[in-house]
Amino acid sequence: MNRFDYARPASVAEAVQAGAGEQVRYLAGGTNLIDLMKENVDRPMTVIDINRLPLGVIEELDGGGLRLGALLPNADTAWDARVEQRYPLLSSAILAGASPQLRNAATNGGNLNQRTRCYYFYDVATPCNKREPGSGCGAIGGVNRIHAILGASDQCIATHPSDMCVALAVLDATVQVTGPDGDRSIPIADYHRLPGDEPWRDNTLKPGELVTGIDLPAEDFTQNYTYLKLRDRLSYAFALVSIAVAMRVEDGAIAEARVALGGVAHKPWRSTEAEKLLKGQQPSPQAFGAFADALLAGAVGQGENDFKILLARKGIIRALKQAAEATPQSQTDKRVA
């Protein structure tokens, strides 16, 4: 790890002031940043320890939603009674990720801002346009079993590794940030971005901006939902494909269905256009399959990850069935019903 200056600001305003410089990183739980620093993928000159800032609580919002503090650990979020009761999809997705130790340290803001686990991004001996713009992409034509099938560019095929964010995409969450130009709100769909020709930009934060919280609007997806995560081992592994579903069923028909995919793109993958196909439908393999084909339109394999396209199609159908039948995937009994 490189040497750096360490600062521990006493307020959000002080943090943002200190965060405006070059080569500065905000340090929260550290489960990703410290790892990246050990690998010399990230070499900040100044580390700003934000752990003492008062951003570690859950607040009620007017209208029935919740604001999840950016510094609240993932475990505390998933096991908060309000989140469990009102947003069980979010609890389930968080508990599908990482390990209990990591979830105790990792924060909600850090989960949003974690970086890809692309092998080439992590290996400073190889080219990577995300780590070193213009150096090339080792994954294209290389070892790419875990890489993107949707929304990739000819410069980067990395995926966003989060489970939590896939649920947030379905729940229409809003990211609250503050920075040199003041406060602003970013819809989750606009928070993460596709790599395009600027793959080093994971999200739409501006330099120095700090995530302060995540707002969940009032929703009632407490029965017909699921988070189905498909991976190489049953726990403590990143998703090859994951599927978050939130659904409203009225008189046996789908009144509304929202679906987002993890592990397949540079951001949680969702299409509100494709979701219109499910509105008014009776739950059926045919309806679910037609939707899966629409959501996966344009999917392209990179060689080793070609299997993900079929895995995603089957996973979407299975997850929609779980949601329609109100039998969400258990994150402890890993049998897929």
Add this chain to the structure above:
Amino acid sequence: MPTAVNSATYAAVPIGTVPTTLTINGETRTRAIEPWTTLLDLLREGEDLIGTKKGCDHGQCGACTVLVDGRRINSCLKLAVTLDGANITTIEGLGQPGDLHPLQSAFCDHDAFQCGYCTPGQICSAQGLINEGKARTRDEVRELMSGNLCRCGAYSNIVDAVLDVIGEKA
């Protein structure tokens, strides 16, 4: 201005260090710590508490698990200076020869280790699991102990040992 910034703020301590107070296994101590020092390296190399093991050093194996204010974390991914004021428990603080912690006794009773390298992390993790109070069934223990790898493959006996202790407490 931020409070604790490198050498200028603390002329009395070595350059680049941050005075940090930690209570480790009940003993409170203040040290001048370089900010890039992980809790794991501080424990092993600064405090001579070598029960906590370095496996992967990347949060992928759980061998370095310790309890911070009663919560289990990977000490390899935590900078020690960020824990100023915290209460840390390592395997040495849970039990000692002749005065074993119930989890240590259960690991012996159930033959829950072979080489033993992962065991301190397994036991600290199991104590964290007990503190959380979320695991009661075998499936739940398996899932909530999944952050600790055992390359000898003693998993089934580890789960038995943890279930045994949970049963005693229930």
